[in-house]
Amino acid sequence: MENFLKSHTLSGSFGFISNLITIEKYGSEHLEKMQEVIQLDVFSDNYSRTYDHFEVELYSLIYHEITHFLDFTTTAWGLEYIFRKTNYSLNMNASTLDIFKLNFSELKIHSDFLDIRNNSVDLLRCNMRHHLHYDENFGGLILMEFLDENEIQLKSSVNMLSLIEAHAYVSEILVKLKCIESEPDSDIKAILLLEITREVDDFLNNPEFIEYNMLIVLAKKHFRDLSLKELFIFLKYLFINVLDMGIGELSSFANRLDESFIDTQIGHTISMDLRRGMSRHIVAFKLILFAYGFIFNTGNEKELLSELKSNPLILLYRIYETLNLNVLMNFQHLNQYFLNLGFLDEIENSFDTSFILESSKFNRTEIDSIYKMKSIRDYKLLDIFLNDMSILTVPNRISLDIENYSDLTKISDIM
Numbered sequence: 001m002e003n004f005l006k007s008h009t010l011s012g013s014f015g016f017i018s019n020l021i022t023i024e025k026y027g028s029e030h031l032e033k034m035q036e037v038i039q040l041d042v043f044s045d046n047y048s049r050t051y052d053h054f055e056v057e058l059y060s061l062i063y064h065e066i067t068h069f070l071d072f073t074t075t076a077w078g079l080e081y082i083f084r085k086t087n088y089s090l091n092m093n094a095s096t097l098d099i100f101k102l103n104f105s106e107l108k109i110h111s112d113f114l115d116i117r118n119n120s121v122d123l124l125r126c127n128m129r130h131h132l133h134y135d136e137n138f139g140g141l142i143l144m145e146f147l148d149e150n151e152i153q154l155k156s157s158v159n160m161l162s163l164i165e166a167h168a169y170v171s172e173i174l175v176k177l178k179c180i181e182s183e184p185d186s187d188i189k190a191i192l193l194l195e196i197t198r199e200v201d202d203f204l205n206n207p208e209f210i211e212y213n214m215l216i217v218l219a220k221k222h223f224r225d226l227s228l229k230e231l232f233i234f235l236k237y238l239f240i241n242v243l244d245m246g247i248g249e250l251s252s253f254a255n256r257l258d259e260s261f262i263d264t265q266i267g268h269t270i271s272m273d274l275r276r277g278m279s280r281h282i283v284a285f286k287l288i289l290f291a292y293g294f295i296f297n298t299g300n301e302k303e304l305l306s307e308l309k310s311n312p313l314i315l316l317y318r319i320y321e322t323l324n325l326n327v328l329m330n331f332q333h334l335n336q337y338f339l340n341l342g343f344l345d346e347i348e349n350s351f352d353t354s355f356i357l358e359s360s361k362f363n364r365t366e367i368d369s370i371y372k373m374k375s376i377r378d379y380k381l382l383d384i385f386l387n388d389m390s391i392l393t394v395p396n397r398i399s400l401d402i403e404n405y406s407d408l409t410k411i412s413d414i415m
Contacts, residue, residue: 012061014068016107017085019356020402021065021384026058028390034058039395042178043375051183051192056176062376062384064172069381071164073359074370075243077280079340086344086353102278106160109138110211113157121146121153122205123217130158130285132266140269142282144214146207156210163281165212167239170232173200174373177229197228215239215284222292225305234312238291240370241316242284246336249325250274253283256323260286287319294319313371337364355382355398 011025026034037055041047072078081103088096112135126146133143146154156162173196180192204213204220219235226234245253254274261267273279295304307315341360344353362380364370377395383402384392391403 012065014065016068016072016081018405019069019072019082020382020405021062021069022387023062023065023384023392024387025061027386027388030058031386031390031392034386034392038062038376038392041375041377042175042182043373043378047178047182048184049179049182050185051179051188056179059179059376060172060175063175064168065384066376066379066381067168067171068164069359070363070370070379071167071243073356074337074364075240076246076336076340077243077277079337079344079356079360080277082353082356083340083343083347086347090347102276105138106278106281107164108161109141109157109159110161112138113141113143113155113159114210115155116153116207116210117155118148118153119207121148121207123154123207123210123213124201124205124220126153128218128221132261132263132270133157134266134269139273140266140279142270142285154207154210156214158214158281158285159211160281161211162214163239163242163284166215167236167243169203169212170216170236170239171373174229174232174236177232178373200228215281215288218285219288222288223308226309230309230312234308236373237313237316237371238287239284241313242280242287244337244370245280245283246339247275247277248336250277250280250283252325253286253323256325257282257286287316290323291316291319294322355400358398 012021012023014021023034033054037058040049040055040059042059072082084096084100084103088100113133123146126148128144128146130142130144133141135141142158144156144158145152176196180189180196183189183192203209204217206213216231216235219231223231223234251274254271257274258264258267258271261270270279270282274283291308295301295308298304304315307318341357344357344360347353359380359382379394380396380398381394382398382400383394385402386392389403
């Protein structure tokens with residue numbers, strides 16, 4: 001049976017075995033309107049359109065799921081995951097299964113360490129604290145606790161799901177903000193900004209959404225001076241950067257982390273995982289904290305905050321320089337992406353990799369192309385299922401009949 005990443009509203013899902021998207025909120029009765037909406041050039045510079053809640057909800061929901069597809073097909077992390085999945089599907093043995101399970105298990109950790117003790121507590125009001133934990137199955141972990149009046153209200157692990165779902169949600173909201181900016185009426189625009197601010201706060205406060213909101217809550221608590229757009233652009237750059245780090249950067253980061261762990265024994269297991277290309281979610285978690293320390297503990301707060309607001313990617317590179325991760329300054333991390341792309345390209349007799357390569361080579365054509373948000377019609381994508389198995393045909397489609405595409409169910413059954 002397929003394993004899915006589901007949107008926080010349960011309105012859409014992405015199969016992380018099949019790489020197929022399903023929009024469960026809508027069916028064939030909405031198909032004609034949906035075909036029209038996905039043609040909108042939302043991210044063009046001169047885009048102007050009266051804000052329509054149905055259109056924007058639909059477009060942003062699809063964008064949430066597309067973000068997952070792009071994370072899997074245009075980053076070093078995603079291509080490694082797909083290579084190991086494909087390698088196992090073609091060579092089913094204990095060795096290839098064990099290797100793939102390293103990646104697959106990172107997406108399944110969440111439920112094992114989730115403990116919601118108070119469903120009604122507001123997470124933004126809670127204090128946060130974290131500690132290291134060792135588990136026989138998953139190794140070294142960071143467990144996060146949310147406290148209200150010194151009582152634990154929620155516990156959860158920092159995990160890979162919390163990274164990629166946070167990235168998808170950030171993208172979803174940035175779409176909505178772009179549509180609000182494109183509203184011609186300034187009074188309506190002001191009302192819409194208030195609405196989305198309340199919407200995001202409600203989302204961040206909700207314990208049920210902890211797999212989506214943990215890293216965003218952490219960042220919001222530390223960077224209170226940023227607007228919603230500024231915070232989410234910063235996080236988008238940070239999340240993509242982490243997903244695209246190569247083994248060299250992760251190893252360098254592990255060396256830096258070794259100095260920061262109080263529990264050196266568990267900390268060492270985490271550092272060793274990083275040196276093997278795992279536990280990127282911990283890098284994202286630590287980078288948020290390092291960024292806070294870099295800005296507010298160097299005596300140059302005003303200038304650095306201004307740079308964070310105006311050019312967060314440059315600020316991230318300055319932080320990497322401080323952490324002795326200078327390799328990132330020269331975009332050498334792209335070597336890992338292209339190395340993984342080459343591994344996939346060399347696989348023979350794999351129908352599964354052909355459309356992945358088509359997405360990778362089209363959607364990532366330039367060094368910084370994964371940082372720029374584009375309109376849906378500008379991405380090379382697979383068609384999308386609706387809730388009644390009708391099909392939404394994307395504007396720039398990969399030539400694959402998703403109805404007849406056979407998923408790698410033999411992998412997901414074993415998992």
